[in-house]
Structure formats: C-alpha cells, structure tokens
Amino acid sequence: MLQRGLTYLNCAAMGPTSRAVLEEVSRWSRELEANPAGEGYGALERGMDDVRVKAARLINASLPEVSLTTSVSHGMNIVAQGIDLQVGQRVLTTNQEHPSGQACWEYFARTRNAVIDVVQVPYDVRHGQEILRLFEAKITPQTRVISVSHVTSPTGIQMPVERIAQLAREHGCLCVVDGAQTVGAQPVDVKRIGCQAYAANGHKWLLGPKGTGFLFISEDARKEIDPQALQDGPNAYTKITGVANIPGMLGLGNAIDQLNSAGQTNIQKRIQELREYAYQELRKVSSVSLISPLAGELASPLLAFRIAGVKDYRSLWGLLSSKYSIVLKLVPQQYFSGALRISPHVYNNEEDIDRLIHAIKSGQG
Ligand SMILES: Cc1ncc(COP(=O)(O)O)c(C=O)c1O
Secondary structure, three states: OOOOOOEEOEOOOOOOOOHHHHHHHHHHHHHHHHOHHHHHOOHHHHHHHHHHHHHHHHHOOOHHHEEEEOOHHHHHHHHHHHHOOOOOOEEEEEOOOOHHHHHHHHHHHHHHOOEEEEEOOOOOOOOHHHHHHHHHHHOOOOEEEEEEEOEOOOOOOEOOHHHHHHHHHHOOOEEEEEOOOOEOOEOOOHHHHOOOEEEEEOOOOOOOOOOOEEEEEOHHHOOOOOOHHHOOOOOOOOOOOOOOOHHHHHHHHHHHHHHHHHOHHHHHHHHHHHHHHHHHHHHHOOOEEEOOOOOOOOOOOOEEEEEOOOOOHHHHHHHHHHOOOEEOEEOOOOOOOOOEEEEOOOOOOHHHHHHHHHHHHHHOO
C-alpha cells in the first residue's frame, strides 16, 4: 500500500498496514454497516474478544489479563490511573522515555505530589548490567513503580527488562513496561519478563490498523493496579469502554494472524539482518556516527545516527523526504541536539538502505 517510489524507513513511528489486512478491515466495515447494532453488539463484538485471545497468546498472557486499547499512550494512562500514586510515592523511570510514558506519571506528580526519579541512561551505553546498576542506585523504599520502555524510542536500546522487573519485585514495587517498539518486531513474553503491566500497540511493528493496541495487567497485580477502565472487566465492550473502532480492532486480529503465519522469529531475523546491514553500511560513511548499540544484547531495529557537519537536521530530514522520497524519523530535540533514526521492517530491503546511504552522501552537499 505504500506510495510508489517511497523509501519508508519509519516503522517505529507508524507501520504500513498490508493490503490484505486493509481489505479485511473494509470487509468488517461492510459487515458492520449492514446491520450496525445487530453485528456491533453481536458477532463482531465477540470477534473483538477473539482478538484479545490472539493478543494474549502473542505475549503469553491469560485472557483476563488483556484488554484492548487505542495505543500505548492509552494503555500507560490506564495503568497509571489504576496505580493511583499518593503523596511522596515515587516512580523510577528513564531519560529515554517517549513523552507518553512520562505524561501518565507527571499527572500524579502535579496533582498528588508523587515524585518522579529519572535514571540517566547514557546514549552510548553498551551493557545491560550497566543499566541495571543505574536503576539499583536510584531505587528507594518509597519507589512504588518502575516504568520503562522495552526498547527506547530515541536510541533503540533494548532495555534489560527482565532484570529490571526482578529488581522491582525485590523492592516490592511494580514494573510497568512500554512495549511500543517491540510487539511485532520480536517475541515478547510478559511472564518471562515478570512485569506487572505491558502496553502494546497495533500500529507500529504489528503493521495493524491505526488507533489499535492492547494492554496486559497481570492477574496477581490487579489489586494494586485497579483502573477505572477495567471496573466492568477486560472485555472489548463494557459499560465503561463503550463502542470501539470495531473494524480496526478486528483488523488488529488479522494483522496478528499475518504475523503468526509469517512467524515472529522469521520476521525478527529478517529485521535484524536489515538492521545489521544498515549499521554496517552507515558505519562506512565517514561523516556518520551511530548512536544506537552494536549488534548484541542492547540492539533493536531502531538505529539512530548523527552526521558530522550537519547543523540543521530538520532541513536535512525535509530534503531526504522531498528530494529522495525517504521517510525516516527526526529524533526530537529533547533527546539530542540533532539526530536521525531509521527502523526497517520486512517490507524493506537492502536497496532501501543503499538509497539512504546514497542520499546522505549527496544530500549533505
Ligand atoms: C517507546 C514509545 N512509547 C510510546 C509511543 C507512543 O505510541 P502510541 O502512539 O501507541 O501511543 C511511542 C511512539 O513512537 C514510542 O516510541
């Protein structure tokens, strides 16, 4: 479905949905519109709960632990509201969170005088153990929540979430994981991670319809995370949720089916190949310095880099789009003074990376 001639290297911002899944969404829409209330409160409503079954299987959760959301941001807000931090309670998070992983806690800092502690994860960190030590140094007896991205947005660091979740358990606090950059790109097993909440979306690596997502809250933690949104249960339609984007949510199920038939590990392998190819090719360009980690425990499909001599990254980013039809991410200023980020998926190939390299080489001059 991507525009002809477009080199789309920005899945980490939004993934393109396949023609097959879009056709399913349109088929669901037609079914719904043929008898809106009959289908929407009937078979299609039950179909959305089947999507919850697929989502739960995908991340190794049980069905009551999974509810549908519109995004990771939505999921993070549901979790934060359900924890309901009180005066003096602390959240431990990092300098590399997406704004939506900050805003959900900032509300409680503003309205309840909760405290947010920020681990400064160096952009050039190279070992998970180093990250863990930074968390250990910042955790306090008042820390109630550790909130962390599974893969960070600005740098694509694969965080050691299993060890962070274990640290949280050792200190009697909750571990909340922002999974915006993982589900669909790599296998995710929430039980193995050992976190109490995990927020995912459908519109990035799952290549699903936009405005779809799901949220895991572990059954064991439901007393401590008790959001208003789940007071009538986790089903797709409750007296609290109201009507969802039914065709979109059903399309999320189709996107999960597509992922399963291609095989999550095959997809991960191909993404890793492309990421590694991009890493090596970018490395050969003398003006480029890579920010994201080398292949290994911290690597993910997100690759951020700087280019020597570039003062105005926004202009370069604009030029790459307007002149070369290459879409990538301009990393927001809050993280770096200037950087670009690519995030290849299986619909890309090595030639896309070659085009980027060519454009960087000629686009600077
Ligand atoms: C780490 C991270 N969290 C959250 C988000 C926001 O995702 P959503 O649009 O599903 O709320 C992003 C999007 O870029 C992200 O990178």
